[in-house]
Amino acid sequence: MKINLENTxxxxxxxxxxxxxxxxxxxxxxxxxxxxxxxxxxxxxKMISGFETPxxxxxxxxxxxxIPVEKIYKKVAYTSPxxxxxxxxxxxxxxxxxxxxxxxxxxxKFDQFIETIELTHTKNKAIKHFSSGxxxxxxxxxxILSDSPILLLDEPTSNLDKNAILWYQNLVQKNLxxxxxxxxxxxxxxxxxFCTKSIDIEExx
Numbered sequence: 035m036k037i038n039l040e041n042t043x044x045x046x047x048x049x050x051x052x053x054x055x056x057x058x059x060x061x062x063x064x065x066x067x068x069x070x071x072x073x074x075x076x077x078x079x080k081m082i083s084g085f086e087t088p089x090x091x092x093x094x095x096x097x098x099x100x101i102p103v104e105k106i107y108k109k110v111a112y113t114s115p116x117x118x119x120x121x122x123x124x125x126x127x128x129x130x131x132x133x134x135x136x137x138x139x140x141x142x143k144f145d146q147f148i149e150t151i152e153l154t155h156t157k158n159k160a161i162k163h164f165s166s167g168x169x170x171x172x173x174x175x176x177x178i179l180s181d182s183p184i185l186l187l188d189e190p191t192s193n194l195d196k197n198a199i200l201w202y203q204n205l206v207q208k209n210l211x212x213x214x215x216x217x218x219x220x221x222x223x224x225x226x227x228f229c230t231k232s233i234d235i236e237e238x239x
Contacts, residue, residue: 114188
């Protein structure tokens, strides 16, 4: 899996969010996108995911052969504060629905999944009754455990307490191999401790 960006930029109305980004991202790369609030980190992840298109330049994807941008969503697992889940569902119902769209690694079953995210006590509860931290565990579990070569994590420790941050760190570190991992972080080391490369989005204004 490779992602190529060539002189890529994005603007809204007359304001450039970033521009002039040229880089190649390859399988097993772990990259942190850093910058202050409002600097364009989330917009960059949206563009990588195919949800947003570049205003200028090009972004392309390949895995043995080129992947059309309209199909890249099949290769992407994405967690972000602005992406919700169906809160009327229980975790089991959500997992069944999610698995029809994106398979989990090793065909993980419900009991193993809910044990992995450490929420077995919520087995029969609708997600709408969860705390914000518990909802974040569900979202992170679905994304990190997805059988997807591209993993995008936007401020992944949002709403997590100290113990949950340790849980996140352990889970993501176990699931880095054979994928591209890109983390958008407001300089939070606990979110991007495993990253070996970095892009400061504020350098591309």
